[in-house]
Amino acid sequence: MSHDPELADDWEYTLQVPSDPMAPCIARRTLRTIFEEHGFLELADTAELLTSELVTNAYRYSDGPASVRVKRDGDRVRVAVWDTNPRLPSLDAAPRPDEEAEQGRGLELVQWCADSWGGYTLRDQPQGLEGKLIWFELGARRQQRVP
Template sequence: MDERMPEPPTEWEYTLQVPHDPLAPAIARATVKLVLDRHGLPELADTAVLLTSELLTNSCRYAPGPASVRLKWADKRLRGSVWDTGPLLPRPATYPAPEADGGRGLVLVELCSSAWGSFALGRETGGAHGKVVWFELLADVPAGMAA
């Protein structure tokens, strides 16, 4: 009898649904770290945790309803995204004054990601509404890793 574990998938996707709750960003940070560590991508974990936290914190601050966090790994690329019920797309990142209390989240997303963006979801589609804000991180990992 062969008791070896099956080979993990080379592509995967996780979704975490969270209520409109101030604890959601902390729960998402822990989840993102766990997923990336378990999939052999610890070098992406700190950045992915930071960017996910920024996007979900904005969601909790500006959107009225629940949210979801999605992580998708394919082709040595991690895409993180946050869906929420807020109708307004984020403005392009602008550098706040040094004394400003906020406004640095999207600057961090822009500086730390390979790419980022957002798109609206309309009620006319009959499905989800709101928006999705996403980021991508590229990994240079040996073949067979990060499965």
């Protein structure tokens, strides 16, 4: 595949995923490809991990499809996950998982690893979307790929 990093300084991709247990895996692989092709390898592992956590939550706690939007704007990359459940999670109200637990730390990971993050409820949108959107940002420095 030909890759010219000068072709697109700012870009945006959207991935629609069904309510399916494979959605987090598909999202991780898609994010990896986007970050590799645009020369942001130093962010790929973190972006994959955080996106996987958000898409997993969308699968577990909503009853419909989800979407993942990845957008570069200047020196930032923002990943946003939309799902059909309008209830925003709260770090403050959630009980801390015990040290042996295999789940329950997704938003803590987002909080620790992202440069910034947040979320909001969507209601009565012109596009008909309702639910919530959780997003995170990572600082971006493009690395030149070796062909």
